[in-house]
Amino acid sequence: MFDLRSDTVTRPTAAMREAMARAEVGDDVLGDDPTMNRFEARAAELLGKQAALFVPSGTMGNQVCIGVLTRSGDEIIGEADCHILQHEAGSASRLWGATIRTVEGTRGLMDPAAVKALIRDPGDIHYPRTSLLSIENTHNFAGGVILPLAYIDTMVGIAREHQMAVHMDGARLFNAAVGSDTPVSRIVRDVDMVSVCLSKGLGAPVGSFVAGSAEHIGHARRVRKGLGGGMRQVGILAAAALLAVEDGPAALPEDHRRARALAEVLAELPGLEVDLETVQTNIVIASVTGSAWDVETAFADAGVAMFAIDDGRIRFVFHRDVGDDALDATIAAARRLFS
Numbered sequence: 001m002f003d004l005r006s007d008t009v010t011r012p013t014a015a016m017r018e019a020m021a022r023a024e025v026g027d028d029v030l031g032d033d034p035t036m037n038r039f040e041a042r043a044a045e046l047l048g049k050q051a052a053l054f055v056p057s058g059t060m061g062n063q064v065c066i067g068v069l070t071r072s073g074d075e076i077i078g079e080a081d082c083h084i085l086q087h088e089a090g091s092a093s094r095l096w097g098a099t100i101r102t103v104e105g106t107r108g109l110m111d112p113a114a115v116k117a118l119i120r121d122p123g124d125i126h127y128p129r130t131s132l133l134s135i136e137n138t139h140n141f142a143g144g145v146i147l148p149l150a151y152i153d154t155m156v157g158i159a160r161e162h163q164m165a166v167h168m169d170g171a172r173l174f175n176a177a178v179g180s181d182t183p184v185s186r187i188v189r190d191v192d193m194v195s196v197c198l199s200k201g202l203g204a205p206v207g208s209f210v211a212g213s214a215e216h217i218g219h220a221r222r223v224r225k226g227l228g229g230g231m232r233q234v235g236i237l238a239a240a241a242l243l244a245v246e247d248g249p250a251a252l253p254e255d256h257r258r259a260r261a262l263a264e265v266l267a268e269l270p271g272l273e274v275d276l277e278t279v280q281t282n283i284v285i286a287s288v289t290g291s292a293w294d295v296e297t298a299f300a301d302a303g304v305a306m307f308a309i310d311d312g313r314i315r316f317v318f319h320r321d322v323g324d325d326a327l328d329a330t331i332a333a334a335r336r337l338f339s
């Protein structure tokens with residue numbers, strides 16, 4: 001079975017397991033874990049931020065950032081299909097008392113005028129404070145779209161004009177960097193906080209990190225503790241995380257090449273629709289005319305696991321644990337199922 005359900009299915013490499021077994025550890029809640037301290041310093045350096053903080057999951061990473069950057073009753077602006085709204089169990093409201101107002105994007109990108117139109121008059125006490133703009137890079141449910149730098153700059157500009165903070169859900173930040181040949185530090189240069197997944201295409205077994213100013217990360221450390229995310233001898237995870245950020249990005253171009261190759265075949269088949277412009281990284285989303293759930297089952301029967309993401313769309317995600325044999329098998333199955 002080839003597993004294209006998500007890039008979260010990647011397993012730690014032999015080198016990672018070796019590094020984990022040998023990792024020097026200490027109590028990280030007390031600041032004593034040397035491997036974690038090394039990882040957090042390296043992550044901050046790579047992103048060009050003052051500080052970074054390891055968290056157990058991407059969801060906790062995003063929620064720690066929202067916890068730092070909003071107060072109860074605040075409003076967040078984000079794209080309609082964003083992860084913080086659709087896939088985090090309602091936590092912006094559950095945990096922080098924040099609501100999310102959305103702009104329906106075009107290929108994941110929000111119209112700047114539409115964003116501006118949602119920002120409330122801070123002088124009117126009827127309104128929540130519009131305090132945070134959240135952008136997702138790459139945009140998962142838009143098909144792995146990379147946010148162009150000009151778009152990020154525009155969004156940051158709007159936020160600054162209105163004294164709003166900017167959060168980047170950079171779950172696949174390194175895919176964006178590799179796919180656009182741009183340093184990660186440039187992509188996140190002007191955002192207040194960013195969260196990045198280590199356990200997707202980068203291959204770590206567990207974890208994400210957030211980065212930002214020393215002040216924000218200091219606050220984030222308290223928020224993480226409050227969420228139960230303060231962990232002890234976590235150097236065994238930091239050892240894998242270090243390899244994920246150092247060696248992980250080198251594997252991503254192959255994932256992007258395979259996704260593109262599959263998308264170009266799918267786009268030609270009857271009964272499937274792929275917007276090739278969205279296929280910029282390791283994700284392929286296709287619309288189907290029948291039930292996407294039935295298509296998911298048919299692919300599974302053909303030895304290819306993937307997800308229907310709603311009743312009309314299917315998603316394939318390439319990652320370092322699948323090669324050209326998976327690509328070939330998926331293409332063969334697609335040609336059989338849609339001809």
Ligand SMILES: *Cc1c(COP(=O)(O)O)cnc(C)c1O
Nearest residue numbers: 057058059060083136140169171
């Ligand atoms: C995967 C993902 C996350 C985090 O997910 P976890 O499963 O909690 O690690 C956040 N944002 C986006 C866009 C994602 O794809």
